[in-house]
Each structure stands twice: as structure tokens, then as C-alpha cells.
Amino acid sequence: MVLLAALGFRTVPSDTSAAVIAGPYGADDCEIQIGPEGRLLSVWCQDDTTVRLWDLIKRERIADLGDHRGEVRRVRFSPDGRSLAVVNGPEFSETEVVLWDTATGRATARYLSRDRFPELSFSPSGKTLAITGVDGPRDVTFFDIQTGHRIANWPGFSPWPFQLASDNTILRWLTMNSPGDGQLWSIKTGDRIAPTIDVRTSGLLSPDRRVLAAYDRNSATFFSTESGLVLYRIDHDSRPYFSVNGRLLTITTPDKPNMVQIFDAHSGKHLCSLPGRFGRLTMSADETVAATENGDTVTLWEIWTCRRLHDFVVPESSLRSITVGHTGQVVFLVFARPREAAEPSIQAWKAPDRLAGHVAPQNEPERREIITPPDDRLFADVSTDEEIRVRRSADGHLISTVSLPALAGSVEGRPLNGSPEGSFSSNGQILCLSIGDETFLVAAESARLLAVISSDDTVASVGGWNQYFVGHPDGVITLRDTASGRVVAAWRGHAGAIRKMSVSPDGRTLISYSADGTVRLWDVDAAWRLAHP
Numbered sequence: 001m002v003l004l005a006a007l008g009f010r011t012v013p014s015d016t017s018a019a020v021i022a023g024p025y026g027a028d029d030c031e032i033q034i035g036p037e038g039r040l041l042s043v044w045c046q047d048d049t050t051v052r053l054w055d056l057i058k059r060e061r062i063a064d065l066g067d068h069r070g071e072v073r074r075v076r077f078s079p080d081g082r083s084l085a086v087v088n089g090p091e092f093s094e095t096e097v098v099l100w101d102t103a104t105g106r107a108t109a110r111y112l113s114r115d116r117f118p119e120l121s122f123s124p125s126g127k128t129l130a131i132t133g134v135d136g137p138r139d140v141t142f143f144d145i146q147t148g149h150r151i152a153n154w155p156g157f158s159p160w161p162f163q164l165a166s167d168n169t170i171l172r173w174l175t176m177n178s179p180g181d182g183q184l185w186s187i188k189t190g191d192r193i194a195p196t197i198d199v200r201t202s203g204l205l206s207p208d209r210r211v212l213a214a215y216d217r218n219s220a221t222f223f224s225t226e227s228g229l230v231l232y233r234i235d236h237d238s239r240p241y242f243s244v245n246g247r248l249l250t251i252t253t254p255d256k257p258n259m260v261q262i263f264d265a266h267s268g269k270h271l272c273s274l275p276g277r278f279g280r281l282t283m284s285a286d287e288t289v290a291a292t293e294n295g296d297t298v299t300l301w302e303i304w305t306c307r308r309l310h311d312f313v314v315p316e317s318s319l320r321s322i323t324v325g326h327t328g329q330v331v332f333l334v335f336a337r338p339r340e341a342a343e344p345s346i347q348a349w350k351a352p353d354r355l356a357g358h359v360a361p362q363n364e365p366e367r368r369e370i371i372t373p374p375d376d377r378l379f380a381d382v383s384t385d386e387e388i389r390v391r392r393s394a395d396g397h398l399i400s401t402v403s404l405p406a407l408a409g410s411v412e413g414r415p416l417n418g419s420p421e422g423s424f425s426s427n428g429q430i431l432c433l434s435i436g437d438e439t440f441l442v443a444a445e446s447a448r449l450l451a452v453i454s455s456d457d458t459v460a461s462v463g464g465w466n467q468y469f470v471g472h473p474d475g476v477i478t479l480r481d482t483a484s485g486r487v488v489a490a491w492r493g494h495a496g497a498i499r500k501m502s503v504s505p506d507g508r509t510l511i512s513y514s515a516d517g518t519v520r521l522w523d524v525d526a527a528w529r530l531a532h533p
Contacts, residue, residue: 029046029499030043030046030517031045031075032511032513033077034504035084036081037081038056040055040077040081041054042075042077043513043519047071048072049066049070049071049072049088050066050072051064051065051066051072052065052519053065053084053100053105054521056509056521059521059523062103065084065098065100065105067098067107068086068096069088069090070088070090070091070093071089071090071091072086072087072088073089073117079122079123079124080125081126082103082126083101083126084100085120085122085129086098087120094114095112095116095133096113097110097111097120097131098110099111099129108145109145109148113131113133113134114134115132115133115137118132118134119131119132121164123164123165123167124164124166124210125166125167127145128145128151128164129142130142130143131143136156139156140153140154140157141153141154142170142187151188152190157172165184166225167226168228169184169185169187169193169226169228170185170187171183171184172185184223184228186228193227193228204239204240204242206265207243207244207246208246210225210226210266211231211242211246211249212225213242215236215239215240218236219236221233222234231267234268235254236252236253238251238252243283243287245287247264247266247287249263258275258276258294259275271306274299274301275292275294276292276293282323284325284326284328286326286328287303288302288303289328289329296313297312297314298311298331298333298349299312312331312333314333314335319335323369323372325376325379326372326375326376327374330348330349330350331349331350332346332347332348332370333346333347333348333349334370346370346381369381369383371424373424373426373427374424374428375428377393378393378399379391379393380422380424380444382420382421382422382433383420386403387402387403388404388431389401390402400444400445400446401447402447404420404435407449411454417437418435420434421433421435422434425482426464426466427466428444429443429444429445429466429483430443430464430483431443432465438453438454441465441482443483450483450485451480458470458498458501459471460501462503465482466481466482466483467479467482467488468480469503469510471499471514472497473498475492475494475496475497476490476494476498477491477498477510477522494512494516494520495514495516495518496514496517497514497515498512499513499514500513503524507524508525509521509523510522510524
């Protein structure tokens with residue numbers, strides 16, 4: 001304690017910062033799993049028959065789920081968080097799957113499987129559960145979660161990967177490693193209700209699992225995963241794309257090859273046609289604004305209204321990529337650099353004018369990516385080049401240059417494999433670069449290396465690496481401010497090395513597991529108040 005004080009930071013007493021203490025469990029390894037929406041936490045340990053269920057919002061224990069036949073092997077929450085499936089059983093014996101009500105802590109159903117590690121799949125609504133091995137080693141059995149009753153059993157359906165697309169349908173993928181070829185089946189009738197998506201026809205499932213696309217070189221058919229009925233068909237000459245949230249569909253059609261067609265993915269309603277050479281379209285992170293290229297013009301659009309926001313006149317034919325900033329107001333353009341370098345290779349635009357431009361190095365990297373913080377105040381040119389340059393969006397002023405060879409030198413003896421992947425912290429002060437198994441935290445405005453995080457380290461980030469927790473071998477957990485490198489708080493409570501940590505989605509609770517066999521829930525707000533009295 002004296003040493004901690006001498007280093008210039010405060011120690012948070014464990015009785016005020018640790019809201020609850022779970023354990024000790026006397027196990028060599030424990031798993032912590034946060035449920036949907038970050039409300040629930042499950043804790044289970046090696047060679048243990050009990051799952052501890054906690055409410056992260058209230059920081060209260062809900063129940064100890066311990067009425068199992070043997071050691072816990074796998075735990076899975078339903079998408080709605082109302083149910084928890086626990087796979088358990090003694091070695092060399094039938095496996096038990098117990099379904100628990102997370103609100104009451106009561107077991108609502110028990111099923112036996114002949115598979116040691118049966119496959120489980122919940123429907124998106126959380127009302128239906130599929131389990132393999134109940135009646136045979138390759139069968140799939142479907143259960144109604146509310147009643148616990150069996151809906152249907154299909155012999156010989158696995159071992160192909162599958163997932164419940166809805167309460168009524170199951171999607172079976174016909175390739176083991178890369179789901180892309182599949183079939184949609186009715187659970188109740190056992191009939192295939194959508195044409196086989198085979199080698200000649202590719203399959204694409206929307207992120208919200210509501211629409212399945214079967215497409216070939218000439219056309220695409222879109223099925224409802226709920227009913228298996230055809231929603232709509234589109235003739236096209238390019239691959240269809242769903243937006244991240246699954247609500248939008250973009251595609252190009254033969255009659256308008258230089259137009260990007262945007263559809264409501266659920267209904268097939270055509271929203272608008274946006275002029276875009278080669279069907280190129282880029283969306284903002286929130287999918288409200290899009291940018292298209294058409295000849296010497298890049299146009300910014302409001303997606304759902306298809307309203308034209310602004311046109312940017314740019315050098316024709318050499319445009320390589322378009323990046324729309326987080327705010328949807330700034331557009332970054334990357335050009336193939338001409339020999340004369342008459343135009344800047346990277347340009348930032350904001351209606352109505354070009355904000356800035358700069359010439360990238362003479363050698364053209366294999367990959368070039370523009371990343372920005374949430375406010376788009378800066379941008380970084382992340383590429384396979386040896387340098388990453390951070391510039392001000394408003395005028396293109398070079399703020400800092402990060403040397404990748406210098407980063408490699410900081411981890412001597414551990415080779416850096418792979419291309420850099422970059423992001424900014426939420427406040428834009430920290431540039432986070434992931435290369436192979438290493439994450440480098442760099443000050444965006446000075447290029448000073450602040451920290452190196454290895455995949456072997458026990459860390460948990462807060463605010464996109466604005467701050468981060470470090471678990472130490474002596475059981476101490478420290479909170480570091482990334483920009484200053486200062487340790488602003490330390491928690492004592494664990495009596496062994498910190499093995500795992502995770503921050504709840506709302507950022508209010510830190511969960512830690514130690515070699516002493518305990519799992520602790522810490523009040524992050526208390527540490528923040530201590531660091532900012």
C-alpha cells in the first residue's frame with residue numbers, strides 16, 4: 001500500500017469499490033459471459049456443476065444454478081436474455097441441456113443429448129431452441145421454450161452447420177467452413193421451402209436474420225425466413241449487399257449499370273436510384289448518409305429520403321476509394337497518384353468546398369484506409385506503407401507521423417504479422433493500431449507510443465482506449481489514463497493473479513476473475529470519481 005501511494009496514485013478500498021464478491025470457487029479456470037444488452041452475467045468454472053447468475057445493473061446475485069447432472073461444459077443466453085441454456089454432464093455419459101429462466105432462477109426444461117458437446121441454436125425471438133443428438137447422433141430436435149414441449153425432430157440433419165432463422169424455419173449451410181451455400185427448411189413440416197442455394201447459386205443472410213437472398217450471375221430472389229415465401233426478385237449484374245443493420249439492400253441492375261439501386265430489404269420497396277459508377281456506394285457509420293461516384297462528381301446523399309446533399313467535382317478516373325466520416329458531413333477521397341502528382345492523393349471535402357488535400361508517398365501501398373474519430377476532426381491514412389500520417393481534416397495540416405518500423409522495434413523478439421488495422425478512441429486523442437497480436441496505443445497529435453498491449457496481457461478498455469484497466473500478477477487492478485500514461489486508481493481485493501477482465505457494455509461495471517478463484521464486480525464510476533475529484 002505504501003508503494004502504491006509513493007507511485008502517485010490512490011488505492012480504492014476493496015470494501016467500497018467491489019460491490020459484490022463471488023467465490024472462491026477453487027477452480028483453475030472460470031468463464032465469465034455477459035448476456036444480451038449487458039444486463040446479465042453468468043459465471044461458471046472448470047470441474048464445477050454450478051452457474052452463478054448476476055444482475056449487472058443492480059449488481060445483485062440472481063441465483064446459483066446448480067441442479068445439474070455433471071460439470072458445466074457450455075453456457076448460452078437466448079437473444080432476448082430471458083433464458084439460459086446450460087450444457088452439462090459427467091464424463092463418458094449422456095449430456096444434459098438445462099434451460100433456466102433468468103428472471104426467477106428456476107429450471108424450466110431438461111433435455112438429454114447423445115452428443116458430448118451438442119450444438120444449440122436459439123431463434124432470434126428466443127422462443128425456439130434447437131439441440132442436436134437428442135434422439136440420435138446426427139439429429140436435430142426443436143423445442144418450444146415457453147412450454148418446454150417438443151415441436152419436431154429431424155433425423156440425420158446434422159453435422160452440417162445450421163441456425164434458426166425464425167421460430168418456424170431453420171437454415172442449413174452446406175459448407176462446413178464458410179456458410180454461403182444453404183437451404184431454408186420448415187421446422188413443423190420438415191419440407192425445404194426455399195430452393196437449394198448450391199455451387200451455382202450463392203446465399204446471403206441479412207444481419208437481422210429476416211431475409212435470405214439466393215443469387216446467381218443474373219438474378220436474386222429474396223425469401224422471408226419466417227415463412228419461406230418469396231418476398232421479391234431483382235434482376236442484377238452484381239452481388240447484393242445488406243446494410244449492417246439489415247434494413248437496406250444495395251445492388252446494380254442490367255438496365256442501369258451505372259446506378260446504385262437502394263431497396264428496403266424487408267419489403268423490397270425501391271427507395272431510389274443513385275448515380276454511381278461500377279455500383280460504388282459508401283455509407284456513413286450510422287447508415288444515414290451515402291456517397292457515390294459518377295464520372296468527375298462525388299455526390300453525398302441522405303439515404304432514406306434519397307435527397308441530394310451536395311456534389312463534389314473531383315479528378316476523373318483515378319478515384320480509388322471513398323470514406324464517409326462518422327458525422328456524415330465530411331468525405332475523404334483517395335486517388336491513385338499520377339506521376340506528375342498534380343492533384344493531392346488524399347482529399348477531405350465538406351460541403352460546399354474541399355477542406356484539404358495532401359500528396360501521399362510516391363509508392364502506392366496495396367491497401368489504404370482512412371479512419372476518423374467520432375467528430376471527424378482528424379483523419380489518419382492507415383496503409384501497408386511504413387508510415388501512418390495523422391492530419392487535420394480542416395486544412396490537411398500534418399499533425400504527426402507514426403513509424404511502423406519504430407513500433408516493431410518496441411516489441412523486439414515478437415514479430416509483427418499482418419497489416420495494421422486502426423481506430424481512434426472516443427475522444428479522438430488516442431490512435432489504436434492493431435498489428436497481429438499486438439495493439440499499440442499512440443498519442444494522435446504527437447505520435448508518442450503510450451502503451452503496447454499484447455494478446456497475453458489481461459486488460460479491458462474504457463471509452464475506446466481513453467482509459468484501460470490492467471490486471472497484475474499480485475492481484476492488483478490499475479486504471480490507467482492512456483494519454484498521460486498515469487495510473488489514476490488501483491484496486492486491491494484479489495489474492496492472486498488477474499486472469500480475465502471485461503467491462504459491461506454501459507461502462508459502469510468491471511468484472512474480474514483471479515487465480516484466487518474469485519470473480520469480483522467493481523464500480524467503474526467510483527474509480528472515475530476518484531480520478532477526477
